[in-house]
Amino acid sequence: MQEYVEKVGVADVGQRLDVFWQTCLEEEGVGRSRVQAWIKDGRARINGQVCSKAATRLMPGQTLTLAPEYTDSSVVPDDGPLNVFFADEDLVVVNKTPAMTVHPAPSVAEPTLVHRVAHHFPALLSQSGERPGIVHRLDKDTSGLIVLALSESARLSLTQAFASREVYKEYLALVAGVPDSSGTVSLALGRHPSIKTRMAVVERGGRAAETRFELLWSAADRSASLVRVRIMTGRTHQIRVHMAALGHPLLGDAVYADKQTAARAPRQMLHAWQLRFEHPRSFESMEFCAPPPDDFLQVLRELCRERACIGLTGAVGSGKSTVRAVAEEMGVPVFCADRVVAEAYAKGGEGCAILEHHFGTRFTHPGGGVDKDLLRSALAESDSLRREVERLVHPLVRHALHAFRAAHDEDVTLAEIPLLCEAGLAAEIDLLAVVYCPDRLRHARLQGRGWSPERIVMVDSWQWPQDRKVGMAQLVVDNSGSLQDLHSRARALIQVVQEMLRGHAERCVDELCAIFENPDTMEEAD
Structure with a gap:
């Protein structure tokens, strides 16, 4: 019974x-x-x-x-695979795969875990009722450890152990955002007032529920975190509802998460990681640990994947455009500040409208658009005017850079911004790369392109000295050699960053997998 x-x-x-x-x-x-x-x-x-x-x-x-009176079990054994961690005459511990319902119910047509266990351990069917052997449950799409009783005496003993909170149950969950480093949620749970298939935090008529969590790791972009969760009560959907109530729903949870969070994983990212209890007959301490399955690890790998936007800058004539062109040839998405400004200065562009608002038609063509030669001449004659124009235009570049980054999910992107340092945009990129060319060589190359010495001096005065930019950079591309040398070094720049990001991601996953396979016990709450 x-x-x-x-x-x-x-x-x-x-x-x-x-x-x-x-x-x-x-x-x-x-x-x-x-x-x-x-x-x-x-x-x-x-x-x-x-x-x-x-x-x-x-x-x-x-x-x-x-002690409900059910009809005798009509479970028909199913010969599907079963990942058994332990079994004896009293109980079996199974690592349940996701997408498998634990026990039969009127709404369940497919074989359940009970059907599978009944095939591998026929003793299960010696128990009566519609849920033979069940002493606790996991949601259909939750993976991990579950214990089933194979005898009536074991079932009664384990049921009492679960009710008395003598069983240690710990889960791994991938949640949206970054929760506190640890915490306890004690919010009563009951049926949702209007959607009867859901649970909810309720003020009246609910059942006491306690969930403890501890932050293990957060993604570099803080969009998701890995938490370990211990439940002190076994309420329906407890972890999913409690974490959603904190503002950190589970990735992939189609019921309790927003659509964007639900779409980030193929199922709710919840895995029953550790299970510890006393054997009902021998009273031996039983401890089990099951690292998460492949679908969980795949989502984790994606979260560990780092992305980097290389901010490319350097003095005028240093070779930035060549490095940018090489990156484009390698398939790297590229942002070019000069292109942004050119579009902004065109007829109908935002930059043109801003300059007209502040200076009238002083710097615009009769037919519309900014007269860049006229503007450049005016800037050469007045530092205060140049600083004012930069103050007006730099926010356009910043906004365009934000939009570029939001639109690209590739591992490596590159943003060529001549005044990156001067405009205070260094905080908007991940790695600062400077193309360095000795001044004498750089000036000679510019003069070969028709620049006068006076123009070179003027434009240089608008930027920081090269040594100051190099001092801020994490990466420096030397352009003191041939054009072929610069091409090779530009490719090496992209490859170094790509390899660095792959290495970081691999180390991240390896470190987390080591935790999964060598668990400890969560510290007791104060």
Whole structure:
């Protein structure tokens, strides 16, 4: 005979006995009238004493038991694969795959975990009822460790151990955002007031639930985190509802997460990682650990993947455009500040409108658009005017850079910005690369392109000295050799960054996998 055991929590006080049990068993398709019939037949106990009154109000700390009368099990064994971690004559510990329902229910047509266990361990069917061997549950799309009883005595003992919080259950979860380093959630859970297939945090009529979590790791962009979670109660969808209530729903959770978060994984990223309990017969301490499955690890690998935007700058004539062109040839998405400004200065462009607003038609063509030669001459004559124009135009470049980065998910992108340092844009990129060319060689090359010495001096005065930029850079491309040398060094720049990012991602995954395979116990909350 199956028997359920529950403790009355603070949120349960004052609730009717039949309502309490109907809430517990609603997910299994058990209606209130059926619960009332069991209570009337003397199948309910409070602190060991039979209670046949369905309207009895619950008191704090009571131990409730219910021995429902199900029809004999009609489970037909299924010969599908089963990942067994441990088995003896009393119990079996299984590492459940995602997309598998634990036990039969009216709404479940496909074979369940119970059907699989019944094939590999026929002793399971010696127990009566519709859920033989079940002492706790995992959601269909939650993977990981679950224990089933193979004998009636083991089932009763394990059921009592779960109800008394003597079983250590710990999960791994991938959640949106970055939660606190640790915490405890104690929010009562009940059926959603309008969507009966969901659970929700409720103020009245809910059941006490306690979830403890600890932050293990966060993605570099802070969009997601890995947390370890210990549940002190086993309420339906407890972790999923509690983490969503904190503002950190599980990735892939189609029920409790927003659409964007739900789309980030193929299922809710929840895995029953550790299970520890006392053997019901030998009283031996049983400890099990199951690293997460491939689909969980694949999402984690994607989160560990780092992206870097290389901010490329350097003095005028240093070779930036050549490096940019090489990056484009290699398939790297490229942002060019000069192109942004040129578009902004064109007829109808935002930059043209801004200059007209501040200076009238002083710097625009009669037909529209900025007269760049006229503007350049004016800037050469007035530092204050140049600084004012830069103050107006630099935000356009910043905004365009933000849009570029948001539009590209590639590992490496490159942003060529001549005044990157001077405009205060260094904080907007991940790696600062400077193309360096000795001044004498750089000036000679510019003069070969028709630049006068006076123009070179003027434009140089608008930028920081090369040595100051080099001092800020993480990467320097030497352009003191031939054009072929510059091409080779530009390719090497991109390759070095790509290899660095791959190495970081691999180390990240390796370090987390080492944790998965060598677990410890979460520290007790204060």
